[in-house]
Amino acid sequence: MPGAIYAEGLVKTFGKVRALDGVDLDVPEGTVLGLLGPNGAGKTTAVRVLTTLLRPDRGTAVVAGIDVLKHPDEVRRSIGLSGQFAAVDEYLTGRENLTMVGRLYQMGGRDAKARATELLERFHLADAGDRPAKTYSGGMRRRLDLAAALVVSPPVMFMDEPTTGLDPRNRQQLWEVIQELVAGGTTLLLTTQYLEEADHLAHDICVVDHGKVIARGTSDQLKARTGGERVEVVVHAAEHIGTADEVLRGFGKGESKIEQHTRKITVPVAGGAKLLAEVIRELDARGVEIDDIGLRRPTLDDVFISLTGHVAEVAESSGQDGGGADGDAGPGRASRPGRRAPKRAPETKEGAK
């Protein structure tokens, strides 16, 4: 039986660019799927297809057991969508926004009002509930947007980069809300370019790039694919890099990697903490002064690099609340095809073996 969100062979092209190039998804009920990928990978397009906003050129999609292409109206009754840019009316108060959405979910006036009050409480917006959303901070708007997606308790939720542009504290708060939601049994598809976020929230992760799912599995499975643990050393002085590298290669079971400017040397190892102690002793014996040393398990960043050959580009959109530092700005459809530029920013060579 297919999961709460199921897609097979989704294809969507914008002009010459294949935003979705045969995407398959299957999200079991009550779980969270993290759709992870850089800007322009096709994450938003996938969400737009699954939430009935966009018709795919090919493929099938079933959400909450309903065929998205055949019965979009029915699907809309079973989903909540929280977009990348807080889609609230900024001249309406938080309460008015939520009441309006409740009415449009076909609730009665009194129910919609009561629900708005309840959601304002739950999302720590009660004090600001009667102020126009224009006066809200970025984090508050995002919470209001999420609240709007939860006016009914939809069995299936879609969140498109829910924390992009939020500061760490607001991100943490939003994560808590999302975890609460999932604990209540909601099936969630979450897109993110933050590897940490997928790691933290998602049961399963699909890594997408250029409109294709290039890897899928749990966070642990994906990490295992990039190889095991490694030792990372930062030496105090640049002239010690050579010696330290020699030591590490002696213990390592693969090529070492040197970053001159940060004086960091990394080598894959097997042997855990015991080995680490030996490395430290040996470095000490050879008179290498170290600033930092540690046993590192692969992060999703490493996964991403090893899968795509480039790092996930997060820097450009962080810290810009809905501002649009790049082509992702605004849901204006004209910019959509453009941002799926086939060429990426210069790739970092760090990941190359």
Add this chain to the structure above:
Amino acid sequence: MTTVTPAAPRIGVPKRRGAVSQSVRDSLTVAKRNLIRMLRIPEMVIFGLIQPIMFVVLFSYVFGGSITVGGSTSSAAYREFLMAGIFAQTVTFATAGAGAGIADDMHRGLIDRFRSLPMARGAVLTGRTLADLVQTALTLVVLAVVAFLVGWRSHENLGKVLAGFGLLLLLGYAFSWIGALIGLSVRTPEAATSGGLIWLFPLTFISNAFVPSDNMPTFLRHIAEWNPFSATVQAARELFGNLPPNYQAPDAWPMQNPVWASLIWSVLIIVAFRTFAVRKYRSATA
């Protein structure tokens, strides 16, 4: 109806309503939202008033003495002739308002939000055009007062005068659907504003709104006489009793039957552009 209590852990979507009642309800919900916005951004309404007021004053005092209407060069005669034209031009500005508003909603992702909700398909646009209609009506009231102050009078009974304003509002409503389509078709609210305005100038000037069409070159005269805009202007003049005593209407059918022509044109525009706009909305951002 729903029996879900607010405290219930799961709040479901209430049962389906009939298509028509849902459509009306959703449209009113969206209209209410747009009217609240209007109250919160009063400067929009105020700027919307200044331009037509300026037109009233400028046209009646600057051109007043030099334009011949029905053989009379008196500025009082021109003023009476002019007002229906200014009223009609004012209602067409609803186009720009609707266009910019909808483009702005698209830009901000609100249209995506609406399109993901189980609401009637045309309601976002209908709600917007209804709210614009309210604004247009308010503008017309203010404008009528200003016009009265500069000497405009109607010479017909109240019923006819109201019918005249009714036709003007209908034209404005029709044009706001054109604006809705423009708003859905452009990329930015700014483009919607200018795109909603530029074509209004030839439309309103190649008409009988400001000068009688009689002295225009033949080609332009035909356009002016069949212009939907002219029909409403002519109808309003007739219903206000603002046509000069010895005035001879042009032979073109819409000028001979302006009330019918105005009604037919407005209804045609609404039907056509509502269809296009709702279709565009369904696939918006696609």
